[in-house]
Each structure stands twice: as structure tokens, then as C-alpha cells.
Amino acid sequence: MSSSDRHQASTDTICAIATPPGVGGVGVIRISGPSSTSIARQLLDIELQPRYAHFAHFKNDDGTTLDSGLAILFQGPASFTGEDVIELQAHGGPQILHMLLRRVLSLGARAARPGEFSERAFLNNKMDLVQAEAVADLIESATGASARAAQRSLEGVFSEQVNDLREELIGLRVFIEAALDFPDEEIDFLAGSDVLERLDRAGIHLTRLLNEAHQGQLLRDGINIAIAGQPNAGKSSLLNALSGRDSAIVTDIPGTTRDVLREHISLDGLPVHVFDTAGIRDSDDLVEAEGVRRARAALTKADMVLLVLDSSADCDEQVALKKEIPPAIPCIEVHNKIDLCGIKTGTDEAAMKVWLSAKTGQGIPELVRLVKQVAGVAATHDGVFSARTRHLDALRRTREHINTGRQQLADFNAAETLAEELRLAQKALGEITGQYLPDDLLGDIFSSFCIGK
Secondary structure: OOHHHHHOOOOEEEEEEEOOOOEEEEEEEEEEEHHHHHHHHHHHHOOOOOOOOOEEEEEEEOOOEEEEEEEEEEOOOOOOOOOEEEEEEEEEEEEHOOOOOHHHHHHOEEEEEOOOOHHHHHHHOOOHHHHHHHHHHHHHOOOHHHHHHHHHOOOOHHHHHHHHHHHHHHHHHHHHHHHHHHOOOOOOHOOOOOEEEEHHHHHHHHHHHHHHHHHHHHHHOOOOEEEEEOOOOOHHHHHHHHOOOOOOOOOOOOOOOOOOOOOOEEOOOOOEEEHHHEOOOOOOOOHHHHHHHHHHHHHOOOOOEEEEOOOOOOOOHHHHHHHHHHOOOOOOEEEHHHHHHHOEEEEEEEOOOEEEOOOOOOOOOHHHHHHHHHHHHOOOOOOOOOOOOHHHHHHHHHHHHHHHHHHHHHHHHHHHHHHHHHHHHHHHHHHHHHOOEEEEEEHHHHHHOOOOO
């Protein structure tokens, strides 16, 4: 949708069911736009007072009652979208809500696009783009830690840091361009080291922000971990120990797992998508051979591999399975079944090895800590805000522009190039909060939101 189309669309009155599909005690329909109060007046036959919960009968076009519930008016600009917003709280049956939604549509509203309420909040300066995305992140949070991180982004923690860095770069750019515009003035910034020092300080600030954003992105998106190993090494037992439930069938018969099992779990607040794969070995069994093929494919798509080794057996042949794992993917050797051979729990962080018993649970906390360490997740999530891949991309481009400009200044005294690189860095930061953003990207961002948000 083009910029002009979006502006035209924002003059419409939109509506949507704002509660999840299914049966519930209460269902909410949200209406936003200039005709909201007019629609409410026809639907309810009462005048709504702002921020007052009215009990009302929701009327059909023939005067019969569709349902009864609460109606609340949030008068713009003091509303989520910045427009007049009506929220109808009806009974939570799908049929009732869809009948009520059709009635609202018949009174002049149109169906909202996914994320259009949040998009209007952004376009009406009720929140910046990071905060709008944090609304969706909060709704979709998979762990308590990711929910708290999303709340901090919604409160503006991430945006404030981005804006502080952006102001830092703007100040430096203004200083440089002033010197370029008035070469005869006594502003010889190249003669001293002040500009380079300010660039270095901005670089340190950016590195810290990039690291914090990386933590937030991990908490939001999680990581993909594949559990691999030979048959009967204890892969399924490890999956059950990590998930805290009997997700996989565990037997003494090698080759029980024939397909790739997927589980979404939380490891100390870190969302993890775990793939328990079939034991890797040569087999004449067509079904098992297909499972092994899928296991090998899963290894290439993982962010990390847990290679499970049977400590009670010869490990040399088992360790040889490392050749199946792409070198770029971190691999932790999990020496399992220590309860059968009297080995103590322990970790070798440098070698990325851990000794444990998936059956008894001994060593599982040590494995979790090592997984988080290898993934680059901080020991504590205090102060972490949610972030997305696009944010990290913009921050990395900002770093490239700063580094390029600094190098040009240091090597060639190219102040004009530095000023241009700082402009591009400023623009990249502006993409994060929405000061600079192509319309097609804006559409992509909000189209991933749920309909009623």
C-alpha cells in the first residue's frame, strides 16, 4: 500500500474482533475512526460518555437485540490509536461476535487489516515503531523473560537509547558540516583529536546498544537446537529432561525415534525450539533410513547442536558424528548416562562439553547454563528490551557507516565523506523508530500483527 493509500485508509473507520478465536466468557470488538461514535449511537441507541463503562443492548437494524454487554468510548486523541475508539464487550461466542461485527460493518465501518490499530497509533504519533512492534511482541511472548523485555520496549527503553545515539551523531554531523561551510573560520576540528574521540565514544555506545539488542532478539525469537547422536545415546531422555515432560518415547530399543520431534520450551527464560532427531547410523530399514536423512537435514538448519554421547560406551565412534555437523554451527558434547559409570557431573566450557544424566537430572542445570553461554545470552535478563532482526540489521549498518567515516577521516582527512556516512548512520537509526521507513516495509511490519491489534 502506498503512502497516499495509507493516508486515505486512515480516514476510514475500522473494526475487528480483538479477542482470540474460540469460546470465552467475554469477546471484544474494537472500532476506531471518525465514524465510531456515530456507529455506536445507531448500534446502542444511547450517548456514550468518554471512559465510562455503559451497560447496553446491541441492536440489530430491525431493533431487535443482538446481545447485551458493555460499551466504552475512548475519545481521541486520548486513545490507543489517537482516534475515537469504541470497545464493545459482548459474550464471547464466535457466532455472536461475528453477528455483531457484521452489524458494525453494515453501519459504515470496514474490516481492519492485520495490525492496523497499532499502525494508526504509530501514524498518529501515539508511539514510535519500536513501541508498536513491542505490542505484538508482548502478546506473542513465549516466556516470562521475553514478556518483561517486550514491556520495557513498550515503555520506550530501546527507543530512548536509539534516540540518544542518534542525537549524538546529529551533534557531531552538525559540527563537521559547520566547519565545511565556513572554512575560513577558526574551527580546525581536523587539527585535534576531538572528532575522532567523539566517534569512538559513539562507537562504544553503539556496541553496547547492539549487544543489548542482540540479547533482546534472542529472548524474542529464541534459538533452534537439534539433539543428535547415535541410537540409544539418550537423546529422547534429554529432550524430556529439558522440557520437563514426557515429550518423546523412551525405551531401551535403539532406533525408537524415527522422525524429527519438535518441542518449544523455555530454558531459564530463553525460548528454545528443540528438534529431537533419529539416531544417526546406517540402516537397511527404509523408515529408519528416512528418519536419519531427516536428522541430517535438521542439523544443517540448527543454531546449535547437542551431540549426545553414551558415557557408558566407547565414545570415539560417537564423537566421529561431529563430522556430520556443519563447522559453523556450535556443538556441545553432552556426555550422558554418567549414572551408569560413576562419572561426576561437570562442564568444560572451553571445549563445550558437559557430563550429566538425563535420567536422573544430574547436570541438567549445568547444560542449560552452557547453552545460554554459547548462544550469547546474558546470565541475567534484567534491563533487557525486546528487539527484532531488522533492528540488529539497522544497528550493524550504523556501525559500518561510523567505521567507514572514521577511517576516511583518519586516513585521508575526508571530512565530506565522514559527514555523508554520519547522515547514512543517522538514517539507519531512524529506520528503527520509524523516522525513516519505506512504505512497503511499514506494511510488512504491521501485516504480521494479529487482526484486532
